[in-house]
Amino acid sequence: MNRIFISVQDDVAEPQWLNNVEPFVLKAMEALKFDEEEVSILFCNDTYMQELNKNYRGIDSTTDVLSFENDEEYKDEEGIWKCVGDIAISLDTLPVNSEYFEVDNNTELKRLLVHGLLHLNGMDHGEEHIEKGVAPVCEMLALQEKLLESLKDEKIIL
Numbered sequence: 001m002n003r004i005f006i007s008v009q010d011d012v013a014e015p016q017w018l019n020n021v022e023p024f025v026l027k028a029m030e031a032l033k034f035d036e037e038e039v040s041i042l043f044c045n046d047t048y049m050q051e052l053n054k055n056y057r058g059i060d061s062t063t064d065v066l067s068f069e070n071d072e073e074y075k076d077e078e079g080i081w082k083c084v085g086d087i088a089i090s091l092d093t094l095p096v097n098s099e100y101f102e103v104d105n106n107t108e109l110k111r112l113l114v115h116g117l118l119h120l121n122g123m124d125h126g127e128e129h130i131e132k133g134v135a136p137v138c139e140m141l142a143l144q145e146k147l148l149e150s151l152k153d154e155k156i157i158l
Helices: 018-031 046-057 093-101 105-120 139-150
Strands: 003-008 037-044 065-076 079-090
Touching: 003 018, 018 037, 018 105, 018 139, 037 046, 037 105, 046 065, 046 079, 065 105, 079 093, 079 105, 093 105, 105 139
Parallel strands: 003 037, 037 079
Antiparallel strands: 065 079
8 A cells, every 4th residue: 555645836726637646656656566655746837846956956947757755754543654755747848748759648647657756766767868759778767668558548637
């Protein structure tokens, strides 16, 4: 069993599909062997994402997804939980990426969520990034694409 906490930046409209995120992320976490772990996901705009990117990575530009590992544990009435970290996703960049990759927003959102989870699972892709029409070489991005293929029928954005 895993936990997902989902929030939306205060001045950003809540997407209609927000309630569909948790079931998808739980399936992805199960496939990645997360167990009794907790992830928080923030949907935000490019301005806030740029601020996060600048403050935590020293890069003064927006990005599509950021992951922040935590690895703290706590106990509650349901057991001991490991907070693996936080994922931030820019709702402004989502449609831009969809257009670039020539996919629908649902497919791109799933890619961003899985990408964030893989980073929280300790993986990294170095300088390699997913490019349109180019098969990934590094282990993380290859696993990302394999997992996305297995979850291709899942719908977040209907």
